[in-house]
Structures are given as C-alpha cells and as structure tokens.
Amino acid sequence: xxxxxxxxxxxxxxxxxxxxxxxxxxxxxxxxxxxxxxxxxxxxxxxxxxxxxxxxxxxxxxxxxxxxxxxxxxxxxxxxxxxxxxxxxxxxxxxxxxxxxxxxxxxxxxxxxxxxxxxxxxxxxxxxxxxxxxxxxxxxxxxxxxxxxxxxxxxxxxxxxxxxxxxxxxxxxxxxxxxxxxxxxxxxxxxxxxxxxxxxxxxxxxxxxxxxxxxxxxxxxxxxxxxxxxxxxxxxxxxxxxxxxxxxxxxxxxxxxxxxxxxxxxxxxxxxxxxxxxxxxxxxxxxx
Numbered sequence: 001x002x003x004x005x006x007x008x009x010x011x012x013x014x015x016x017x018x019x020x021x022x023x024x025x026x027x028x029x030x031x032x033x034x035x036x037x038x039x040x041x042x043x044x045x046x047x048x049x050x051x052x053x054x055x056x057x058x059x060x061x062x063x064x065x066x067x068x069x070x071x072x073x074x075x076x077x078x079x080x081x082x083x084x085x086x087x088x089x090x091x092x093x094x095x096x097x098x099x100x101x102x103x104x105x106x107x108x109x110x111x112x113x114x115x116x117x118x119x120x121x122x123x124x125x126x127x128x129x130x131x132x133x134x135x136x137x138x139x140x141x142x143x144x145x146x147x148x149x150x151x152x153x154x155x156x157x158x159x160x161x162x163x164x165x166x167x168x169x170x171x172x173x174x175x176x177x178x179x180x181x182x183x184x185x186x187x188x189x190x191x192x193x194x195x196x197x198x199x200x201x202x203x204x205x206x207x208x209x210x211x212x213x214x215x216x217x218x219x220x221x222x223x224x225x226x227x228x229x230x231x232x233x234x235x236x237x238x239x240x241x242x243x244x245x246x247x248x249x250x251x252x253x254x255x256x257x258x259x260x261x262x263x264x265x266x267x268x269x270x271x272x273x274x275x276x277x278x279x280x281x282x283x284x285x286x287x288x
Contacts, residue, residue: 009205009212013219016198020223023191024265028227030188031261058149065145069138075125079117080149088113111150118146210283213276220273224266231263 062076079085088110098104122142203212236259 005205009202009215012198012202012205013215016195016202016216016219017223019191019194019198020220020269023188023195024223024227024269026188026191028262028265030185032258058152062145062149065142069142071125071142075121076118079114079121082117084117085114109154111154114150114153115143115146119143210280210287213280213283217273217276217280220269220276224270224273227262227266228270229266231259231261231266234259235263 059076059080063073065071066073066076092107092109095104095107099106119139122139126138199212199216202215203209206212206215
C-alpha cells in the first residue's frame, strides 16, 4: 500500500510541476508584455535617422516639398521623431498584443493624430505669412505629401483583421484562441487553485501534516531552476551578446526588466520550496 501511495505522490508531483510551470509562464508573460516595457524599447530610437538610412521614398518626397517651398525640414522631423508618434506606434503594438494574447477589441493604427500634428506644425512654421499670403493651397499640397507618408505608415501597421486574413507569421484564429485561453487571468487563477489542490492531495496521500512538504518542496526547487538560470542569463545578456546601436535598447530592456521578472519568479519559487523542506525537517525531528 505504501508503494502505491508513493507512486501516486510521484505522479501528483509531476502534475504539480507542469501546473506550476504553466502558471509561472503565464504570470511572467503578463508582467513582461506591458506598455512601459515597449516604450523603454523604443525611447532612444531615432526614427528620422532610421527612415533616412532606409531612403524612405515618402519621407524623401516630403523633404523635397519642404526644400522647394523654403520650409525648414524640422517641420517634418519634429513630428516624425517626436515622442508622441512613438507613443502612437506603441499604442498600436500594445493593442495588437492585447488583441492577440487577451482577446481585447482591436483598434486600428491612429494616423489622424499624426495628420493633426503635421497640420499644426505647418501653421506654426508659416504663421509669419498668415493674413498676408493665402496659405490654403500650399498647405493642401503639403498635406497631400503628408498623406503619402501616412499611407506608407498604415501599410507598415496592418490591422489585426489583416494579419489574420493574410496569416502573418502563421497566426490563425485557432492558435490565437489557444493563446488567449492560456493567458487569461482566469486561467492563471485556475492554475493557482489547481496547484494548491494538488498540494493538498499530496498531503492526503501521505496522510501527514509534514511528509507532503518533502514532495512539494523538491518539486518547487526543481521548477525554479530554469527561471533562475534564464533570469541570470538575461540579466547578463550584454556580456554574452555584442551590443550594436540597434540591439542596445533590446539588451537593456531584457537585462533590467525581463531578466528581473523571470529571475524573481524563480527565487520566490525556490524560497517556497526551501521553506517547505525546512518545515519537513523541523516537524520530523519533533515527531521522533
């Protein structure tokens, strides 16, 4: 009978290992995928410089219009390189992530704000001529060029529906539904409750107020190892990967945010496991 109970305890420990790791994965993803992390990733990126290096046709056409009409190029660069435009792009990506991972309502890329920013910038750049020269036609021509840039941006930021229809990166409605189910807050709650129930079952199988702790403690210590290792690796990524101008923000984000989150979840799991083993040792000694 004892052998049977030990085998059942071992089986439940395997299930506990799987359940606990599913919970830790979903928890870490929910903490890592945030707007603050995304903003940290792009805050130092020079959008204007990047587009110029890519010889973007729409941007060059806008530059050409400014040069031909004696307008300073800052009327363009101040908008495209602004934090506001970065935040609009971040809002788009975060909503896309929220839609894919959590099933939230899809919101398309908001180009209207950028149009308004260009319009305001044109008015500021030409205010000394206001009331002297009719600027309606030059402004309309400028905004037509702006619209070409906006169109290219909208193509770069497709809607959620377009992504699904074109099966970008293998994303389909079926596998997205699976991802959404796994990452729901209710799923994390269910996994947490399941973890507690499994611990209770292991306790009942051992019919003891302390023997269960050696089983669950070891399981938790083993579960913590991958998170500790990956967390330490991510926290020291700069010493592993050679930094470049393009990768430095990603490396810093992974080191300071992603690495900390994963490593912390591993430490907490490890500590809980150690506490349970210490509890087992103390109670066992008093029972002798």
